[in-house]
Amino acid sequence: MELTANARIVLESRYLRRDEQGRLIETPEQMLERVALATAEAELYWGEAKDVQQMASLFFDLMNEKLFLPNSPTLMNAGTPLSQLSACFVLPVEDDMAAIFHTLELAALIQQSGGGTGFNFSHLRPEGSYVSSTGGTASGPVAFMKIFNAATEGIKQGGKRRGANMGILNINHPDILTFIDAKRDAHQLNNFNISVGIRNDFFKALETGKNYTLHFSSVHGKTIEREIPAADLWHKLIHAAWATGDPGLIFLDTIQQFNPTPGIGTIEATNPCGEVPLLPYESCNLGSINLSRMLQKSGNQDWQVDWEKLRRTVHLAVRFLDNVIEMNRYLHPELKRMATGNRKIGLGVMGWAEMLIRMGIPYDSQEALQFGSQLMQFIQHEAQIASALLAAQRGSFPFIIQSQFSGQQRRNATLTSIAPTGTISLIAGTSSSIEPLFAIAYKREHVLNNQTLFEINPAALEILSRQQHFSEQMLDEIILKGSVQHIRQLPESVKRLLKTSLEIDYTYHIAHQVSFQRYTDNAVSKTINMPASATVADVEKAYRMAWQQGAKGITIFRYGSKPEQVLHAGLKK
Ligand code: UDP
Incomplete structure (x- = not known):
């Protein structure tokens, strides 16, 4: 598995299995094999042993190529005696x-x-x-x-x-x-x-x-x-x-x-980050598609969406998440009754900012908002087809009669959810969820193992390195500040494309949340970043806007208002 240094550290510290002495007993590839096999085993209920092997191999490739990753508990616990797979x-x-x-x-x-x-x-x-x-x-x-x-x-x-x-x-x-x-x-x-x-x-x-x-x-x-x-x-x-x-x-x-x-x-x-509204005792299995891997070069060498690849990925991901419900070990009978009764899954995305940068679309533009809706509509639509196809083979979710889908064929009460992808985006080496880049470069403090990780976004680096005046010195300056806005030699178009969370107006943060919500069954977890100078009136405007425009909830984050920030822009020396 191709991994950044940061991804390797995260996997080793928390995901890969260890023996009783605390020694690592699996590699990242073995972790994926464990997860792929455990989730593919569900195929046995409807097929034969050879289907398990075949599906395990497809699931392995899906994760190994970082096209899709399930939520952390699935990566940590699938194929282990615990087998609690939901986030x-x-x-x-x-x-x-x-x-x-x-x-x-x-x-x-x-x-x-x-x-x-x-x-x-x-x-x-x-x-x-x-x-x-x-x-x-x-x-x-x-x-x-x-x-x-x-x-x-x-x-x-x-x-x-x-x-x-x-x-x-x-x-x-x-x-x-x-x-x-x-x-x-x-x-x-x-x-x-x-x-x-x-x-x-x-x-x-x-x-x-x-x-x-x-x-x-x-x-x-x-x-x-x-x-x-x-x-x-x-x-x-x-x-x-x-x-x-x-x-x-x-x-x-x-x-x-x-x-x-x-x-x-x-x-x-x-749930804690807000992306899944649930009934008491309900749970949801999340997984996210890496949008930065859903691009291909067109004839004139521009990046464009590979819709066919995205379609295949959605179908396989829906099957994967439906299998997770089957292979999950439930900690309480009522949790099992609700999870298997509604069979909710939450397929989402990560790498949206990176996709936009490669396609040359600024995050704070109408084009980005329209494209976001279009993309999510496609994902939701294909997920619906995938869920109906599964229902034809495996049956609809048992509570369907008491649902708005009564009379239809559908395997899952909900299909889509935009999770924060805090850790899985780091493993995949892409920007998180539908968030803009938090910084061009930043440090991330790991509370658990006291390590500090430095990250530079690869799509941003690619664009910068193509610029005429690009130099090592310029890169050092960008790394130090976490931003390109102060670099005089860079053209405005590049600066606009590489705006970071705090450089983007909060109304665009909310507009992105709403654009994706329009085609998301569950909810969208989104941080509405505001600069330290934002006023009480700004917060009020943000909260009203979210309600009026159909968001299911809102959380704002004014820079510096929390003592323990996990992310810091730039490299603070
Ligand atoms: N979550 C949790 N503890 C954490 C991070 C996440 O319990 O430290 C749960 C929480 O319900 C959150 C969900 O996992 O809403 C998804 O978070 P995220 O997408 O960041 O998780 P990842 O799969 O990337 O670890």
């Missing part, structure tokens, strides 16, 4: 002590296996309300979140992966103000992304300048209700987001509108 889970949090700790136990097991967990804490009674069994008062959702956070801290996922949680509280919960400020202290809830669950009625109250009612009905019939000016609540929320990046928003009505199986339940939460 994303949502678990219920009921207003009952035993149930809360049952969920916490399951979350701990999921995180230990490399999965991330999302929860909506809105069913928990507010702080200070009555507890009938003890006569005491309840500690409220945020206090329980701290317990979940401490559990994640303790697990640290066997040293393989940091635990990740999504904690949601709906905008009308009486404890919403405490929740909004819960991450003002950066050490608090450090293993959580937090988001406010927004209903459209809140925006209506905001538009009309009305009060908004915070409300909680307990099972014992007690109701708590309090009014607050919608504008005050909104301002507090936006201000916290501006100051710390948290909370993000989750648009519950938009999510429910696209819930493929409303007959099975209401979606109240997403």
